Amino acid sequence: MNQTASTIYIKEANFYLEVYLDPFNKRIRIDDYRGNTNLALEKAEELAREHQSEKLIMKARIEDTFSLYERGLQPEAVVDRYFLGSDAHFFSKFYTLERKKNEHWITENHMIQSIYQLDPPIDKPSPSKGYELKKATVNCAEELADLYRQVFQIYPTPLHDPEYVKKTMEEGTIYYVFFYQGKIVSAASAEVNSFYKNAELTDCATLKEHRKYGLMKIILIELEEELKRKGVYCSYSIARSLSFGMNAVLFQLGYKYRGRLMNNCYIYDKLENMNMWVKNLANC
Incomplete structure (x- = not known):
């Protein structure tokens, strides 16, 4: 197939x-x-x-x-x-019993409750010394694909392929990246629906050794500001339900939890539940 x-x-x-x-x-x-x-x-x-x-x-x-x-x-x-x-x-x-089964649902419910106990939304942080934030161009496609290959062994879209990354850019997807010593170490994108004026913040990836510096929060804020400049105010993101870090980032950026998509897509080595987070950028 x-x-x-x-x-x-x-x-x-x-x-x-x-x-x-x-x-x-x-x-x-x-x-x-x-x-x-x-x-x-x-x-x-x-x-x-x-x-x-x-x-x-x-x-x-x-x-x-x-x-x-x-x-x-x-x-x-x-x-x-x-x-x-x-x-x-x-x-x-669902069309198969296996696709409807899930062992993590209760654990994920508790995690959402824990996240809602965190400190309220944050002000925009500043990047650590040596990190440079840029809007990606098609010239970054090869290196972006390499980043996604390193971070995700399995991913629901073919971001391992630089030609696919280029295609998404040509269709209006916006990527922001952090460079460190001339190399891309963190990235995320906004997949824009220009007709309905909404955008999904997605493809969030940071190399392990750079994850303690809050780079993803800065990238997502920059993407939000770009969306507002384009008149897009509905922003949403779908995060792995077992990833406390990514869900916490979205909560602290002012996103609200709006449900969970069961056994939605393959990431890493298995089907994952995905949490829905939504923000009205017009209120920012």
Whole structure:
């Protein structure tokens, strides 16, 4: 089976679907839809069976949620103001028992409670001496890919490939990086949806020996400021549910917890639950 993810657009007489096919993670995601919701869902499930997907995800509008319940989908997370100011409700349906099982759920619940006991949001920190923050260009693609290879043995998107990194930049994804002694040691990106005016902060990676300097907080703040300059105020990020550090960073930057996507994607060596964090940049 081809493991390359792709987006397809389906236009029928009574509905429209934008579908992200993700064979590597054995899932299908409905990123947008219009028209007859029941017919659109029918088609989405047909695609899930056709591609032998274990999980179907749909970014739904509040007025359509009853239709999703009726077809066996369940709510997992919310992104406030995703659709030009209207909330997106992430609903999912599982097609195998294994994909629905999880041993870490209670542990992850306790971790969220612990994170909410941390100190309140922080002011913008300053980088340590010797670190230089820059906006990445296509010339950085090779080195970015190398960073992601070092940090993530397995990752849900092919960031190990410099051509893929270049492609994301050409499609509007913004990367900021920290250089140390001329080498990229930390990076993150903002994947911008220019139509709905939202952005996902993602692809956060720092080499182990540089993680104690708070570089990621600085990068994420810089990405937020760039988004605001572009008129994008809905910012969200999806963090590994077992990563206390990354979830704590988002909380301390003012993000709010909005649910958990179960067995969502492969990172490191296994399927991971992912926590949803959301921030309204218009309030900053």
